[in-house]
Amino acid sequence: MKHSSYSIVIIGSGVAGLYAAEKLARHSAKCGGNDGILLITKSKLGESNSRYAQGGIVGVMKSNSADSVELHVKDTIKAGAGLSEFGTVKFVSEISDTVVKDLISMGVEFDKDENGKLAYTLEGAHSIKRVLHAGGDATGRVIEQALCEKVKSNPDIDIYEKTMAVELLSDLSGECKGVIVFDEETQEYEAVCSSAVILAAGGLGQLYKYTTNPAGATADGIALAYRAGAVLQDMEFVQFHPTALAVDNGVNRFLISEAVRGEGAKLVDADGYEFMHKYHKLKELAPRDIVTRAIFNEMSENNSQNVWLNAACIDAEKLQKCFPNISQKCLENGIDISKDFIPVAPAAHYSMGGIKADVNGETSVKGLFAIGETASTGLHGGNRLASNSLLECIACAYSVAEHLCGKELRAPKHIDLCVKSQMDKYSVYDENPEEFESRTAEQRKALREIMWENAGILRSEESLNKALEELDKIILPKKYSCREDYELNNMLTAAKLIVRCALERKESRGAHFRVDFPQESEQCIHSMIGGQEGRKAGGQAVRC
Numbered sequence: 001m002k003h004s005s006y007s008i009v010i011i012g013s014g015v016a017g018l019y020a021a022e023k024l025a026r027h028s029a030k031c032g033g034n035d036g037i038l039l040i041t042k043s044k045l046g047e048s049n050s051r052y053a054q055g056g057i058v059g060v061m062k063s064n065s066a067d068s069v070e071l072h073v074k075d076t077i078k079a080g081a082g083l084s085e086f087g088t089v090k091f092v093s094e095i096s097d098t099v100v101k102d103l104i105s106m107g108v109e110f111d112k113d114e115n116g117k118l119a120y121t122l123e124g125a126h127s128i129k130r131v132l133h134a135g136g137d138a139t140g141r142v143i144e145q146a147l148c149e150k151v152k153s154n155p156d157i158d159i160y161e162k163t164m165a166v167e168l169l170s171d172l173s174g175e176c177k178g179v180i181v182f183d184e185e186t187q188e189y190e191a192v193c194s195s196a197v198i199l200a201a202g203g204l205g206q207l208y209k210y211t212t213n214p215a216g217a218t219a220d221g222i223a224l225a226y227r228a229g230a231v232l233q234d235m236e237f238v239q240f241h242p243t244a245l246a247v248d249n250g251v252n253r254f255l256i257s258e259a260v261r262g263e264g265a266k267l268v269d270a271d272g273y274e275f276m277h278k279y280h281k282l283k284e285l286a287p288r289d290i291v292t293r294a295i296f297n298e299m300s301e302n303n304s305q306n307v308w309l310n311a312a313c314i315d316a317e318k319l320q321k322c323f324p325n326i327s328q329k330c331l332e333n334g335i336d337i338s339k340d341f342i343p344v345a346p347a348a349h350y351s352m353g354g355i356k357a358d359v360n361g362e363t364s365v366k367g368l369f370a371i372g373e374t375a376s377t378g379l380h381g382g383n384r385l386a387s388n389s390l391l392e393c394i395a396c397a398y399s400v401a402e403h404l405c406g407k408e409l410r411a412p413k414h415i416d417l418c419v420k421s422q423m424d425k426y427s428v429y430d431e432n433p434e435e436f437e438s439r440t441a442e443q444r445k446a447l448r449e450i451m452w453e454n455a456g457i458l459r460s461e462e463s464l465n466k467a468l469e470e471l472d473k474i475i476l477p478k479k480y481s482c483r484e485d486y487e488l489n490n491m492l493t494a495a496k497l498i499v500r501c502a503l504e505r506k507e508s509r510g511a512h513f514r515v516d517f518p519q520e521s522e523q524c525i526h527s528m529i530g531g532q533e534g535r536k537a538g539g540q541a542v543r544c
Contacts, residue, residue: 001427002190005411006038006158008404009179009194011165011221013041015140016372016393017200018147022106023401025156035411037157038192040181042164042483043216046148056131056139056259057390059100060093061118067130069093076388079125079287080381081510082524083234088378091359092388092395099394100132107146110134121322122262123386124285131387137257137323140390164483165220166426168197168228168368172418174535176228176367178411180426184483189426195409196367198400199225199355200393203373204238205252206487207495208348209452212244212255218487219494221374225355226493229535231364233376233526234353235494236501239384239511240457241349242291243267245342246306247333253347254329256309258386261285263322265311268341269298272310289383289511292346296457299345308341346457350389352380352511353501356528361400364531369404371396378526382510440484443474447491455499460516467499501527 008024010017021039028037041047060072072093077084104110110132113119120129134142151157162184169178169191178193201221205213226232243261244253261267261284266274279294280286286294295307311319316338320327323337330337354376361369372393379392415423454467474492477485507521508514 001423002188003193004038004190005035005193007035007194007409007411008196008198009038009040009192010198010200011040011179011224012200012202012372012374013039013043013045013047013148014200014202014372014393015143015147015390016397017041017198018144018151019394020198020200020371020397020401021157022147022150022154023398024404025154027401027405028156035409038160038194039151039157040160040163040165040179042162042184042220044161045152045159046144047214047216056121056123056133056387057100057143057394058096058130058385058387059118059120059132059391060096060130061100062097063118064120064130066128071127072096072130075125075127076379076385077381079383079385081383081520083237083378083381083510083526085378085381088359091399092379092392095395095398096391099391099398102398103143103146103394106150108134108143111136121259122285123258124261124291125282125287125385131259131262133259133322135324136321137259137325143390164486165201165224166480166486167422168224169193169415169419169422170228170365170535171416174229174365176365177415177419180422182483182486187481191423191426193412193415195411196369196404198361199368199370199374200372200397201374203351204491204494205348205350207448207451207491207498208238208456209448210244210345211252211348212241213252213348215251218491220487220490221370222354222497223490223493225363225365225368225370225374226497226530227535228365228368229532230368230370230530231356231528232354232497232530233356233378233528234382234501235497235529236505236512236527237352237382237510238348238498239288239350239352240292240346242288242295242346243309243344244347244349245329245333246345247343253345255349256326256342256344257323258288260309260311260314260323260326263318264314265309266313267291267295267344268308268310269302270304270308272308272341275307287383288386289513292457293513295344295346306343306345309344310341311337312339312341348456350384352376352382352384353498353527357396359396359399360403361396362403369400371400382512439475440477440482440488443476444484444488444491447471447474447488447495451495451498455495455502457513459502459512459514461503461514462516464499464503468496471495471499497529501529
């Protein structure tokens, strides 16, 4: 097995991982970068959840006199259903002006108004227009492309593509000392030793039958951290986006950005009747959990697979200018959004829960950091405010880089018996991966069905217990020999954690709705799981 050493290892190549890598490399002389920075992605550079973020990025800009940190904090906390951490929200809001300007300096071109100033739009549960866009409805892609160019051209950053992180290395004290990776193309393992590992591995949308997330969103960071003994927080809070295009391609559903409703589009039934007034005074721009359950209820009452979004009330020229990608995708499916209703339905979109971390990315495991969607910092609480996700990625990547630049980081020169035993497990691997591929695909499909039907938008003790019972029937491969095997293991680990935490939360709050406990409890607390429980499970969870 190959061995290598780096000062810092970053797992994940979405906006959070890319920005952290670039910022750390810029300051490598100050942050002990003698052993270099390694960025690992299981796909190709630039393929991530971030790429599909259409809506935009929140920017509480000093140049926007109508906005303020106080207003944004108030909106975020209100949407978070009582679980947002004030200090985290305030930090992210305050730093947004700095990080957005930094993105602009790195070549990100945000859309401008007719006067050449930054253009802002309104999204659900925001009190004013503060959401910045790039490329109309391609904000995530534009930001990611700019960062990819920076990272690829930086000689201080090594990049492993099509490489899966399969186990974090921990010493006898529980401190993270690196990671074992699996190269999909060479079918070889490598032990990478490091003083700091940053998990920026994205979300878990692929745990559900319907999701806006790409195929790679399989809870990898969460499962890795759990098995390394990290504490996880609020795993039961999974946000379902109200408006995904109700056309299946077998992998995910195309997102119809909330910004379309922000510009005036209306949710209607098959007869064109607007219904959101029945559910909330903000109608289409109510918090996402409310809009999602409203749509789900309309679908159930009418025995339909979707409702409709009427964007024809928006000027056709404006529609094309603001939403070119949505317009094109709909046209590919025979829908002219300037004339036709768009079929939409909810889909799993974002995980508010994840690895418990502070704004510096520090977790309960020394040497292990988590940023982006894989982390749970308390910013989003029980229900993420629209377009706060990209901002959190950038803000916390900025912060973890600043934090690590103040430390002398060098790759470990010696390993103890605990680390050595982890490495030894990967000295032999299966040379015939085809034997298990079809079975893995079958089990993955079953898992997504179980979670959608029993631990999705509406939950109950009966449905959640059924989910656990069915998840226990999922059979993992006897030997892990390809990326899909490891992904299934991660998905199953995260699915059980979500269900267990959902069973424990006997109330309805934010994105977590229990039909048997429909009221919000007076007691407002975070759920916690993991620690030693996860570390004990780790030895059995990875088989190679």
